[in-house]
Amino acid sequence: MQSDSLAASNAESHAIGLDAATAVAGTLKALADPLRLRMLSAIATSSGGEATVGDLATLTEVSQPTVSHHLKVLRDVGLLTAERRGTWVWYRIEPAYRGAVTTLLDRFAPATIDLRPDEHHLPGLKNVDHELDSLATSLAERIPGTTLEECLQVVRESYAALARRGGLATHLVPLTEHFARQRLVDVVKARETDEHVPQVLFVCVANAGRSQLAAALMHHYAGDRVVVRSAGSTPAADVHATIRGLLAELGDPDSADDVPYPKPLTDDAVRAADIVITMGCGDACPVLPGKRYEDWAVGDPALASPSGVAAIRDELDARVRALLADLLPV
Known part of the structure; x- marks a missing residue:
């Protein structure tokens, strides 16, 4: 009792x-x-x-x-x-509810739509220390301006951040290589003082829809004239199926082996960026001096109808082309 x-x-x-x-x-x-x-x-x-x-x-x-x-x-x-x-x-x-509404629409609602349930039960590697050490050594040799210690830290942080978001565990090491390399390139770029190619960072909550599509559109139009990144304040396990076809048509600049994946938002990505475009991530994105920030209120393709997805793509297309015209005037 x-x-x-x-x-x-x-x-x-x-x-x-x-x-x-x-x-x-x-x-x-x-x-x-x-x-x-x-x-x-x-x-x-x-x-x-x-x-x-x-x-x-x-x-x-x-x-x-x-x-x-x-x-x-x-x-x-x-x-x-x-x-x-x-x-x-x-x-x-209501202003007091904006954060809660964003969480509902960008995190809770997509989570209830389980499109590919079987993909999230794959076993991961039991011991990745050796793989991560080897990866860090390789990156230190391939990226000028980095040290082995710096690469080890970024590689381990990147692996932990990707592991927390869930998803395809067996692919974590290849994704870590791509994500860590991108971060290290951003770190080196942020230390440079010479003229450089403009860099744009697109940020949304999950990095599974809007920011991925915007980055792909920017890369499609700008090519190598602009460095494009995307990230999520709370990245999802996978990219929404509703836009995978669109990314395949455009070519995704942030992908590993042409397979797009959500990436965590990092301070070094913000530091390296010249322009940060946010889409529904609220105050999660750090505000650093000297950066240009814009907020684009765009619908979530994960929850949209086929015609809604097309409308979102068209809106992002128009916004990206306008931003590019401002960045690289003829």
Whole structure:
């Protein structure tokens, strides 16, 4: 009896409080509708961060009063704010909820769509110390301006960062070689003072969709005239299947053996970049002096319909070409 009482006490101390659970459940209940989730994502990724009932009515065949009802449900739980300007009411994400909405749309939602479940159960190497040491020695010989000690540190950090994101464990060492080499090149470049090729870093949360596609588009148009990198503040295990075909068509500059993979965001990548483009990663990207930062509000292709993916690609294409024209004026 005493052990049962102790177990109950431990459970109570670890469980979320009843009041908090009731509040969270109410918000989750309001979100438990496909149309409301689509409207929330449309508002969050719109260019101005806001939308009207008329804008959102294009997502479905229901009437505008029905859309207004769904928006009221989201407003009642505090997720949305509304402002009347003239004859229109504009809806925005409540500022206090922006981080939570980003996590919901960029991390939780894609995780629930398990497209390739069997690929994530492959066994990894039991002992990689020898492989990592050999890799560091090889990189120190191949990359001028680096030392063996520096290469060892970057290789081990890179392997640990890639291992934490999950994914194809058997491919970790080859991916580590590519990722560590990229990081070391960035470190060397950041130390240089001479004229150099402009470098652009695209950052989103998972580095599994938007930032990968933007980097591939930039490389497609710029070639060797611009150094292109992409990264994720919380990288996913794999690139979204919805854009793999697009990356294959464009050629992915950040891939290892032509296989794109999500990469963790590192300080050295930011230091080496001249321009940092963020897409939904919030405050996770470090802000360093002397860098140009832009934030692109673009939808997530992982959750989009085929026509939505095409629209996202077109929007990124236009933004990339405009940035390139600014970087390399004719």
